[in-house]
Amino acid sequence: MLEIKNLNVWYGAIHAVHDISMSIARGEIVTLIGANGAGKSSTIRAIAGLVKGAKGQVTWTGKDGRPVQLLGRPPEYMVKLGISLSPEGRRILPQLTVEENLMLGAYIRSDKDGIQADIEYCYRLFPRLKERRGQKGGTLSGGEQQMLAVARALMSHPDLLMLDEPSLGLAPILVEEVFATISEINREGRTILLVEQNAYAALRIARKAYVLETGAITLQGTGAELLENPKVKEAYLGG
Ligand SMILES: Nc1ncnc2c1ncn2[C@@H]1O[C@H](COP(=O)(O)OP(=O)(O)OP(=O)(O)O)[C@@H](O)[C@H]1O
Numbered sequence: 001m002l003e004i005k006n007l008n009v010w011y012g013a014i015h016a017v018h019d020i021s022m023s024i025a026r027g028e029i030v031t032l033i034g035a036n037g038a039g040k041s042s043t044i045r046a047i048a049g050l051v052k053g054a055k056g057q058v059t060w061t062g063k064d065g066r067p068v069q070l071l072g073r074p075p076e077y078m079v080k081l082g083i084s085l086s087p088e089g090r091r092i093l094p095q096l097t098v099e100e101n102l103m104l105g106a107y108i109r110s111d112k113d114g115i116q117a118d119i120e121y122c123y124r125l126f127p128r129l130k131e132r133r134g135q136k137g138g139t140l141s142g143g144e145q146q147m148l149a150v151a152r153a154l155m156s157h158p159d160l161l162m163l164d165e166p167s168l169g170l171a172p173i174l175v176e177e178v179f180a181t182i183s184e185i186n187r188e189g190r191t192i193l194l195v196e197q198n199a200y201a202a203l204r205i206a207r208k209a210y211v212l213e214t215g216a217i218t219l220q221g222t223g224a225e226l227l228e229n230p231k232v233k234e235a236y237l238g239g
């Protein structure tokens with residue numbers, strides 16, 4: 001579904017992502033783990049069309065089976081294809097209500113019934129958001145804002161949902177809840193690319209995983225393999 005070959009990201013003279021290659025098959029959860037500054041967000045943002053200095057091949061094959069090159073296309077084009085990103089750091093609109101934020105995630109759609117059904121779907125996944133549907137985004141707790149960011153990304157009804165550190169700053173109990181929800185979203189047919197620093201939780205739900213270190217992929221395998229890998233254990237799982 002998504003094939004990344006020799007992706008490089010430059011910010012001026014800074015070479016943030018070095019020649020990485022990854023593949024994501026339809027229906028999979030794939031995770032990209034790595035420390036602060038490893039290049040995780042740069043990778044996922046490049047795929048979403050948000051980084052100007054990205055070079056390489058990112059090939060998307062949609063349901064019609066026709067491959068298209070993504071690099072150099074605007075973010076709206078990605079959304080139309082069925083690719084959606086929940087960005088790092090709770091980028092919701094603080095002045096708008098929960099429901100208005102969700103509606104914004106559906107901005108490219110015009111199927112009113114479908115949008116309403118997806119709002120209900122988000123409220124089923126995150127009952128907390130339903131209780132607070134009329135509350136301003138900025139007054140939600142950090143964890144609730146995180147849930148809203150994930151829910152909003154779902155509102156474009158994506159085939160591929162990309163999540164940038166959905167567990168960032170959450171209490172352990174909420175981390176579990178969010179990861180269970182990610183698994184559920186996947187079971188209902190969506191492919192997921194999950195960027196995480198919480199390696200343990202991410203590897204447990206991922207079919208396939210890549211480890212990124214200073215911009216390069218240093219290890220890859222199934223989630224189960226990497227959970228048992230001594231290097232991963234030492235560097236990311238606390239020994
Ligand atoms: N807009 C930018 N301009 C210049 N350098 C940038 C920019 N964005 C990211 N970088 C640099 O690129 C490198 C990779 O950053 P990136 O945000 O991709 O890392 P990350 O793996 O997502 O880290 P974190 O876990 O802290 O979010 C870092 O050294 C960062 O300083």
Ligand SMILES: [Mg+2]
Nearest residue numbers: 040041042088
């Ligand atoms: Mg990041």
